[in-house]
Amino acid sequence: MSSTRRATLLVCLAYCWWGCSALFWRELSSIAPIDQLSFRVTTGFGYLTLVWLFRRQNPMRSLTPDHWRYGLLAAFVIGLNWIVFLWSISNERAVEAALGYFLMPLFAVGLGVVLLGERLRRLQQAALVLAVIGIVWTFVVVGSLPWVSLTLGSSFAVYGWARKQGPWNAVDGLTFETMLLAPFLIALTVWRASTSDTSLLGDAADGSPWLVLLLALAGLVTIVPLLLFASAAKKVPLTVIGLLQYINPTLQFLVGWQIFKEPVSTGRLFGFMWIWAALALVVVDELSSKRPVDGGDARSGEGLVGTREGRAAEEPPVR
Numbered sequence: 001m002s003s004t005r006r007a008t009l010l011v012c013l014a015y016c017w018w019g020c021s022a023l024f025w026r027e028l029s030s031i032a033p034i035d036q037l038s039f040r041v042t043t044g045f046g047y048l049t050l051v052w053l054f055r056r057q058n059p060m061r062s063l064t065p066d067h068w069r070y071g072l073l074a075a076f077v078i079g080l081n082w083i084v085f086l087w088s089i090s091n092e093r094a095v096e097a098a099l100g101y102f103l104m105p106l107f108a109v110g111l112g113v114v115l116l117g118e119r120l121r122r123l124q125q126a127a128l129v130l131a132v133i134g135i136v137w138t139f140v141v142v143g144s145l146p147w148v149s150l151t152l153g154s155s156f157a158v159y160g161w162a163r164k165q166g167p168w169n170a171v172d173g174l175t176f177e178t179m180l181l182a183p184f185l186i187a188l189t190v191w192r193a194s195t196s197d198t199s200l201l202g203d204a205a206d207g208s209p210w211l212v213l214l215l216a217l218a219g220l221v222t223i224v225p226l227l228l229f230a231s232a233a234k235k236v237p238l239t240v241i242g243l244l245q246y247i248n249p250t251l252q253f254l255v256g257w258q259i260f261k262e263p264v265s266t267g268r269l270f271g272f273m274w275i276w277a278a279l280a281l282v283v284v285d286e287l288s289s290k291r292p293v294d295g296g297d298a299r300s301g302e303g304l305v306g307t308r309e310g311r312a313a314e315e316p317p318v319r
Helices: 003-026 033-055 065-090 094-116 122-142 147-165 170-195 202-206 209-235 238-244 247-259 266-289 308-314
Strands: none
Touching (some): 003 238, 033 065, 033 170, 065 170, 094 247, 122 266
């Protein structure tokens, strides 16, 4: 197997991992989402620190204002994204969460217009119109604004923008973000423990070895697919990564619908179809507009290392 095919397989594995991660977090539904987040961030930071020690690198030695500026923004929006995602899984809203990650590329297009002054191409304009129709249709059918989908899609689009504009790579950036979040979440957990009459550990407080093991693995569930993705993404063409990213929300949608048995009415499915049609236009537009960057080959991704476009090739949907 060639190195490119092996790398593509690892990227697929990472996306499949993220797409099926709801199965793991549903097992922790007896624990409050905010406490799930605390365990996820603190144990994740511990494991990522071990990765730093193993690599014998300390990126904290030469922090610039950009590291702090974009790192703080990324930490805030990924924390928001994670807590809403965990809440949605615990409250049988996995299908709605999947819709949010389908919407993320469309929010990213909107950010390009608002923050970078980009002009929408015709297919992008049509895609946004279809997405708005799908959201409005869902709002009319369900009877309430799909805030879970909108929050997840918009927060992750902002997270991706912050990562691409900032100087962090995938692994170091997530380590810095969890380092910023961990003290706040630990303090919140201590405060909740001192003011709550119920156990913060849910069924794990009764000595359930299964839940205790899952809590210990919460950080690994976060960082393993990240490491798989980061180690392989540079060898995979950007167009391939752009197409493979839809494995994640597709699997999450199927998990919510077929495994969790969440209801998907005909009306809601029709709203999804408008958004999927919008995504198809975005994919077609991306495939038709790829150009070589910095003298590199647009097909291979060469010539991107060290640039913001190169870091974009490393950026996974950290879930």
